Amino acid sequence: MRLADLAALNAARAERRLCAAVTPLGGGPGRLVLAEDAARDPLAGPLAARFASARSGREEADGVFVRVYRPSPRLVVVGAVHITQTLAPMAEAAGFDVTIIDPRGAFATPERFGAHRLIAEWPDADLMALDRETAVATLTHDPKIDDPALIAALAAGSFYVGALGSRKTHGRRVERLGAAGVASADIARIHAPIGLAIGASSPPEIAVAVLGEIIAALRGASRLAEARAAA
Template structure:
């Protein structure tokens, strides 16, 4: 699931003294515009953050949210397509969605705990019983259905319970603050990643080249070890310099990162493979490397190369 900051926005409103509600897509059929787990927060003043349908039924959901805030009771809504209402409160795309609207006041303690868990980069399942509206957070290893949802990163209904997985945000660690890295970190952030640029060379790792981004001017192996690479992390090496790339690759290969891509020609990669073999890496470990990095789309220039890299990362993440 996307790590949109909807729970955080709703909690901020509550702490500021504003009543609020959270609307969540719990089920979809057909060509629904947003998948289960997509959320929108609505304040008592009609402020909105997020989306449950890309605009099709947002207006209707806001009205329902305002009523739920007043009543203090959740409600489960359904929206679909109908010939005479498709452009009123229906989905013109032809799909059907069910939306759970929860006023924040009755769930404030759980919401506060959820936001704290998300800030700690820990995985947790948010579970709502659709019969009695009780809700709780479930840690990994406590419930098989929740574990399955966390692994798949997909929200949905299981035996009368809505389960929303809250995994840590995706990270893209870019080793080498080169030209390709500049559009890549921008695209990665738009795709929902927290990008981190690693490069010990001051002239490359300048804040002016990556405004607003996290830059670690450290040796890559030290930086990647400290970042504790996990299954929500992708690593891309771009320096072309074995002194910088190889130590990063060594850490990444023996970590839980879901993707490792390395810039360089086939000849460059062949030499890299020989160095890794000499360093004691197995063929299966070396086989984790995507090189030359990116999908083969004939990319030219930093922007197009960045597109090809992010597309490949996405394909690996989604199991394509």
């Protein structure tokens, strides 16, 4: 790898940016591709699949080896609620670094959440330490808490942004965020009602639905299907 590419790789990893080193199998200079630039790369299809699976490997047809560098995914849950009590341990078992944020001291207690990282403060961009490899799920159902977290997550480009509530509740949320200056295209990125449509009703079932939707977003399920269809 050229020194310039190595420096760019180290910078990308320090900034927790998903990227890949593409090396010709027959020798010669390789290149570094950031995930956000992959759609414009000649290997757009294979790269989409590699980024989705986070697996390195040979692309024989293209004569290259793709080494994927993906930061450990994070999950920020806003709301120390019953759903979170199931969601947090499942997400950690799936490899997520989980942070729970809730300014309501009666909810955010070690007795309810054990050893999970728990912050009893109001969510903001600095506290949440957001980036493109972070998922954000807002579960308090309180606009004063959820809305600032949603705005920060959308501004940071977090790979998943979800919000608890009915379609009617989300309609009011859309109006509030629009009035706060959030672009319609950004608002459309919010998964609401949150979670996969599996008919979940209890808090543990909703937690399963939420984690499934987050993993689908992490693995780029829709992009991966498109890449496979084009192959």
